[in-house]
Amino acid sequence: MSGQINKEQTRFVRERYNRISRLYNVLEWPMEIAFYRRWRRKLFARLQGRRVLEIGIGTGKNLPFYRGRTLKAVGLDFSEGMLYHALPRARELGILLVQGDAQLLPFKDHQFDTVLATFVFCSVPDPVLGLSEIRRVLKPEGRLLLLEHVLPENRFLAEWFNRLNAYTVRRIGVNINRTTAQNIRRAGFDILEEHNLLSTIFKLFVAHPQ
Ligand SMILES: C[S@@+](CC[C@H](N)C(=O)[O-])C[C@H]1O[C@@H](n2cnc3c(N)ncnc32)[C@H](O)[C@@H]1O
Numbered sequence: 001m002s003g004q005i006n007k008e009q010t011r012f013v014r015e016r017y018n019r020i021s022r023l024y025n026v027l028e029w030p031m032e033i034a035f036y037r038r039w040r041r042k043l044f045a046r047l048q049g050r051r052v053l054e055i056g057i058g059t060g061k062n063l064p065f066y067r068g069r070t071l072k073a074v075g076l077d078f079s080e081g082m083l084y085h086a087l088p089r090a091r092e093l094g095i096l097l098v099q100g101d102a103q104l105l106p107f108k109d110h111q112f113d114t115v116l117a118t119f120v121f122c123s124v125p126d127p128v129l130g131l132s133e134i135r136r137v138l139k140p141e142g143r144l145l146l147l148e149h150v151l152p153e154n155r156f157l158a159e160w161f162n163r164l165n166a167y168t169v170r171r172i173g174v175n176i177n178r179t180t181a182q183n184i185r186r187a188g189f190d191i192l193e194e195h196n197l198l199s200t201i202f203k204l205f206v207a208h209p210q
Pocket of ligand 1: 010013014017055056057059060061062076077079082100101102118120124125
């Protein structure tokens with residue numbers, strides 16, 4: 001992991017999101033109501049500065065949390081299908097949408113005060129490369145905010161997640177065994193906060209460049 005972009009896997013994941021984009025909000029609805037909405041609020045409470053980049057904005061599930069803030073925000077995603085659904089609300093809020101790959105961000109160095117992503121780095125083929133790109137575009141005093149599902153700390157569960165991972169990657173392009181805390185550090189960040197949200201499966205991270 002980390003180095004060159006795996007173009008084949010990246011294309012596979014993008015096509016997969018394009019395919020499910022119409023159904024995405026419906027499929028996610030139970031988790032959204034039960035957990036995600038609350039966790040998104042917690043993440044947005046940690047947002048700082050005016051220049052904000054959201055990676056993997058998808059259909060725009062976070063957009064309601066931008067309302068009422070004075071921001072210059074950009075949302076990036078590589079799936080045109082997902083972006084299509086985010087477009088009306090993003091336009092209304094004055095948020096610019098950009099189609100691009102998290103592993104090769106189309107932005108100059110040190111542009112953003114906060115970069116955030118929710119449930120994205122499980123499907124970025126090279127998460128360390130993506131996180132390193134975030135580090136590059138963040139201002140030195142900037143913040144990274146992440147909500148992610150990760151490899152659980154429980155050994156029995158971790159064993160199962162590791163066994164099932166090859167299947168989930170092959171079928172849907174999603175990794176269920178990412179060691180995200182390690183990846184964040186490998187990309188050159190210090191972790192300021194790490195909150196367990198659902199056992200140790202879902203986590204909220206706040207990090208800043210070393
Ligand atoms: C599980 S969805 C999450 C969407 C949204 N963040 C949310 O919280 O509902 C993952 C999103 O990340 C995007 N994504 C995955 N890998 C990406 C990459 N390498 N570059 C840009 N976007 C990516 C997908 O297209 C998809 O919209």
